Amino acid sequence: MKQETKERIVQTWQERPLYAKIAAIIGIIASIGVIVFVILGLTGVMENADNIFMPLLGVLMLTQGIREWNHSKTTAVLSIAVAIFIAIVACMKWFG
Numbered sequence: 016m017k018q019e020t021k022e023r024i025v026q027t028w029q030e031r032p033l034y035a036k037i038a039a040i041i042g043i044i045a046s047i048g049v050i051v052f053v054i055l056g057l058t059g060v061m062e063n064a065d066n067i068f069m070p071l072l073g074v075l076m077l078t079q080g081i082r083e084w085n086h087s088k089t090t091a092v093l094s095i096a097v098a099i100f101i102a103i104v105a106c107m108k109w110f111g
Contacts, residue, residue: 034081053068065108079091
């Protein structure tokens with residue numbers, strides 16, 4: 016990667032507000048978790064992996080909504096609505 020590209024990435028990261036940095040880090044962690052648990056569920060290693068990756072997917076959508084709030088309210092509201100839908104489906108699956 017070129018030096019000026021690295022400097023631009025660092026500068027862009029430093030300009031972000033604290034809540035956007037936290038949301039980005041949580042989103043990355045949730046993405047990794049979703050990928051791991053989906054693979055575990057699909058390969059049959061863990062039967063109830065969907066009980067874990069569904070809430071992580073909801074957290075991922077919620078963090079996306081937080082990050083997008085200043086850029087595109089429509090995308091943010093849609094992401095939050097999907098996060099709420101995922102939470103409802105997960106609760107129905109757990110308690111239903």
